[in-house]
Amino acid sequence: MNLEFSAEDIAFRDEVRQFFATKYPQDVIAKNEAFVELSKDDYVRAQKALHARGWAGPNWPVEYGGTGWSHTQRYIFFKEMGASGAPWVSPFGLMMVAPVIYTFGTTEQKERFLPDILASNVWWCQGYSEPGAGSDLAALRTSAVRDGDHYVVNGAKMWTTYAQYADWMFCLVRTDASGRKQQGITFLLFPMDSPGITVRPIITVDGTHEVNEVIFDNLRVPVENRVGEEGKGWDYAKYLLTHERTMVADVGRSRHNVERIKKIAAAERTKSGALIDDELFRRRLVDLEVELDALEYTELRLLSEIETGGAPGAESSILKIKGAEIQQAITEFLLEIAGNKALPFVRDRMHPDWDGAPVGPDYAGMAAPRYFNFRKASIYGGTNEIQKNIIAKAVLGL
Amino acid sequence: MDFHFTDEQRLLRETLSRFCQDHYRFGVQGQTAPRPGYWSELAELGVLALPFQEADGGLGGDMVDAMLVMEVFGKALAPEPYLANIVLAGGVLKRLSDKDRRQALIGELVSGEARIALAHAEATNRDSLSHVDTTARREGNDFVLNGDKIAVLDGAHADTFIVSAMVKGAGLTLFLVPANSPGLSQQGYEGVDGFDTSNLGLANVRIGEEALLCEVGEGLDLLEPAIDDGIVAIGAEAIGIMSFLIEATIDYTKTRKQFDVPISSFQVLQHRMVDMFIEREATVSLLYKAAILAGSGGPEAAKAASALKVHLGRACRVVGQQAVQLHGGMGIADESPVAHYFKRLTIISQQFGAADTHARRYAAIDRRSGDTSKQIA
Numbered sequence: 001m002n003l004e005f006s007a008e009d010i011a012f013r014d015e016v017r018q019f020f021a022t023k024y025p026q027d028v029i030a031k032n033e034a035f036v037e038l039s040k041d042d043y044v045r046a047q048k049a050l051h052a053r054g055w056a057g058p059n060w061p062v063e064y065g066g067t068g069w070s071h072t073q074r075y076i077f078f079k080e081m082g083a084s085g086a087p088w089v090s091p092f093g094l095m096m097v098a099p100v101i102y103t104f105g106t107t108e109q110k111e112r113f114l115p116d117i118l119a120s121n122v123w124w125c126q127g128y129s130e131p132g133a134g135s136d137l138a139a140l141r142t143s144a145v146r147d148g149d150h151y152v153v154n155g156a157k158m159w160t161t162y163a164q165y166a167d168w169m170f171c172l173v174r175t176d177a178s179g180r181k182q183q184g185i186t187f188l189l190f191p192m193d194s195p196g197i198t199v200r201p202i203i204t205v206d207g208t209h210e211v212n213e214v215i216f217d218n219l220r221v222p223v224e225n226r227v228g229e230e231g232k233g234w235d236y237a238k239y240l241l242t243h244e245r246t247m248v249a250d251v252g253r254s255r256h257n258v259e260r261i262k263k264i265a266a267a268e269r270t271k272s273g274a275l276i277d278d279e280l281f282r283r284r285l286v287d288l289e290v291e292l293d294a295l296e297y298t299e300l301r302l303l304s305e306i307e308t309g310g311a312p313g314a315e316s317s318i319l320k321i322k323g324a325e326i327q328q329a330i331t332e333f334l335l336e337i338a339g340n341k342a343l344p345f346v347r348d349r350m351h352p353d354w355d356g357a358p359v360g361p362d363y364a365g366m367a368a369p370r371y372f373n374f375r376k377a378s379i380y381g382g383t384n385e386i387q388k389n390i391i392a393k394a395v396l397g398l
Numbered sequence: 399m400d401f402h403f404t405d406e407q408r409l410l411r412e413t414l415s416r417f418c419q420d421h422y423r424f425g426v427q428g429q430t431a432p433r434p435g436y437w438s439e440l441a442e443l444g445v446l447a448l449p450f451q452e453a454d455g456g457l458g459g460d461m462v463d464a465m466l467v468m469e470v471f472g473k474a475l476a477p478e479p480y481l482a483n484i485v486l487a488g489g490v491l492k493r494l495s496d497k498d499r500r501q502a503l504i505g506e507l508v509s510g511e512a513r514i515a516l517a518h519a520e521a522t523n524r525d526s527l528s529h530v531d532t533t534a535r536r537e538g539n540d541f542v543l544n545g546d547k548i549a550v551l552d553g554a555h556a557d558t559f560i561v562s563a564m565v566k567g568a569g570l571t572l573f574l575v576p577a578n579s580p581g582l583s584q585q586g587y588e589g590v591d592g593f594d595t596s597n598l599g600l601a602n603v604r605i606g607e608e609a610l611l612c613e614v615g616e617g618l619d620l621l622e623p624a625i626d627d628g629i630v631a632i633g634a635e636a637i638g639i640m641s642f643l644i645e646a647t648i649d650y651t652k653t654r655k656q657f658d659v660p661i662s663s664f665q666v667l668q669h670r671m672v673d674m675f676i677e678r679e680a681t682v683s684l685l686y687k688a689a690i691l692a693g694s695g696g697p698e699a700a701k702a703a704s705a706l707k708v709h710l711g712r713a714c715r716v717v718g719q720q721a722v723q724l725h726g727g728m729g730i731a732d733e734s735p736v737a738h739y740f741k742r743l744t745i746i747s748q749q750f751g752a753a754d755t756h757a758r759r760y761a762a763i764d765r766r767s768g769d770t771s772k773q774i775a
Contacts, residue, residue: 001400001401001402001403001462001686001689001690002399002400002690003399003687003690003691004399005399072399279758282757282761283754283757283758283761285761286708286757286760286761287708287757289705289760289764290684290705290708290709290757290760291680291709293683293684293687293702293705294680294681294683294684294705294709295680295683296683297683297684297686297687298679298680298682298683300399300401300683301401301682301683301686303399304399304400304401304402305401308402315679318676318679321676322676322680385669388668388669388672388673389665389668391672391675391676392668392669392671392672395675396644396648396668396671396672396675397648398648398651398652398662398668398671
């Protein structure tokens with residue numbers, strides 16, 4: 001047992017750190033640090049900077065333009081990215097649909113879609129959840145009926161993140177309702193400007209527009225846009241879920257945010273001094289830091305296992321649960337530190353184009369919206385309760 | 399970065415697990431008491447010599463090896479005084495700067511001949527490391543000790559004590575005090591966790607200068623890292639105990655039927671067991687960090703030990719209480735092993751300082767060392 005990273009890994013870390021400090025768009029980092037919602041252009045510019053450096057596909061095989069990094073390098077990359085204050089990479093193209101396409105797609109599909117995903121020329125969104133299918137995703141009812149060389153799609157998707165930015169959607173549809181509900185699901189790709197698609201914004205409680213309802217009314221999708229076999233979509237969706245846990249713990253970002261909390265709490269005064277020196281406050285902050293220490297080493301243990309050929313099992317559900325709890329706890333601390341200063345709700349403030357004057361200190365105006373917004377972390381990607389069900393079944397044998 | 403055990407370490411774990419299976423049985427009232435012979439068998443197996451340097455007569459292992467031993471002992475709830483003698487007393491002795499003395503004392507310890515116990519805790523000082531009320535007054539070349547110690551692990555079996563006392567004008571100092579010293583009295587008792595423990599009275603105990611284990615006033619430099627070793631050891635013991643409790647609880651809920659179904663089919667109970675599992679995994683993660691860093695002696699090692707202890711404060715409660723809860727009445731029946739693992743786990747949660755104490759220490763170290771967001775591990 002040892003905690004040493006190799007000289008190569010340390011050099012790589014420095015290279016990544018240097019990149020984010022210089023070559024990555026600094027205005028995007030500044031915006032993200034101010035908790036302002038990023039525009040599509042911000043995301044795309046940032047991802048194109050990664051692409052220019054050859055780092056857009058950390059998880060991709062080299063033959064499709066991926067980095068060919070080891071698991072440790074990927075870990076370092078995402079940790080440094082989080083620690084730099086950079087926003088997440090929109091995962092739907094690069095992290096989600098791309099692996100499904102390069103694993104299950106045809107040669108023609110790979111050539112058609114992968115280069116534009118890698119270059120962030122095309123923005124993707126994910127059509128999974130529905131009004132009646134959340135945790136029970138396989139209960140989805142959006143139907144696709146074969147009509148010659150097309151599928152005709154009818155139904156609705158919910159909570160579709162950044163559908164308003166998206167050029168394409170990857171979508172789970174039901175092509176057969178006769179058997180088990182996991183069977184008869186098919187994986188389709190289609191452009192968002194196709195006739196028959198309506199995107200309806202869902203404004204969340206913090207005032208932001210991240211998610212949408214997407215309605216399909218006799219949408220026609222060419223059969224050639226189906227990935228893999230008809231009726232096997234559930235397998236591809238599951239493959240995607242079990243293989244894309246790289247960012248779920250988000251330790252780098254959370255560590256960065258905890259350090260920010262300390263700095264903010266050091267500047268906030270109480271009657272007896274700095275808030276950070278208040279014993280009761282500090283006591284609870286230590287609990288959070290210790291949780292984060294534990295999460296960091298749980299991820300490292302998993303990494304050590306994967307590096308030596310082990311498969312990431314249901315243990316990654318722990319990363320999801322604890323990662324979400326910690327992200328949410330951070331927003332709770334910010335809210336609490338802001339105190340009365342968290343009260344002003346400048347509705348447009350999170351909007352990318354907002355240029356008004358804030359009421360109160362910068363961090364405080366975003367504290368409550370962030371807190372409200374981050375309730376999503378224990379809901380999306382399989383709720384924390386679903387993650388516990390997975391552990392109960394797969395790890396504890398219950 | 400690598401969290402795998404070596405082949406030797408795996409072999410050690412198997413050998414020791416077999417030893418525990420062969421030697422310890424649950425009686426009506428908890429674990430059968432240790433027999434003197436077992437300790438010398440462990441010495442022969444090399445388990446006692448394991449975490450000491452080869453130059454000192456050890457096998458060249460470290461706290462990762464001691465962690466393995468303690469985890470196995472925890473899982474078997476083996477009542478051997480490994481923590482008291484090897485980790486705590488040994489932890490002080492292996493840091494002595496006087497080489498000849500270090501080798502001589504460690505030699506006696508690892509052969510199983512000597513039983514040395516650390517007498518530091520006091521009723522009036524809670525979890526303080528740097529201050530005790532016990533005093534050591536200089537009289538010529540001698541020191542005269544006065545004070546009262548509590549919770550001396552394995553004290554009743556010790557032939558020698560390492561006693562912490564304040565020397566006026568200098569501070570905390572450690573002394574080696576023979577158990578048969580005039581003026582030393584002892585009240586032995588069985589701990590609620592099944593370990594033999596004692597309270598110690600020191601009334602004008604006169605010892606010579608040779609009893610000094612460190613420069614006068616520099617006892618904390620030996621004591622603090624030894625206690626941190628102790629935290630790693632009980633953290634590992636806790637892992638063994640938690641593993642037992644989680645397995646036992648899963649097994650029990652699968653066989654216990656109520657309302658015509660195994661109670662393991664109830665989601666509310668499944669999630670409790672997942673909570674126990676998650677607490678255990680977090681403990682393992684913090685334990686590995688603390689065990690690997692233990693040898694380095696820097697502030698990061700101390701911080702990692704305190705992080706582990708902060709977490710143990712909660713994890714021991716969650717796992718212990720839920721194991722009992724899910725066993726129903728059987729969880730608090732004296733004939734049930736679960737009840738006894740629960741008792742030891744409860745004591746671990748506050749041994750060497752409760753969570754609040756270590757949260758304070760963690761914050762103090764953090765304040766001195768600054769931003770930690772730029773470390774990769």
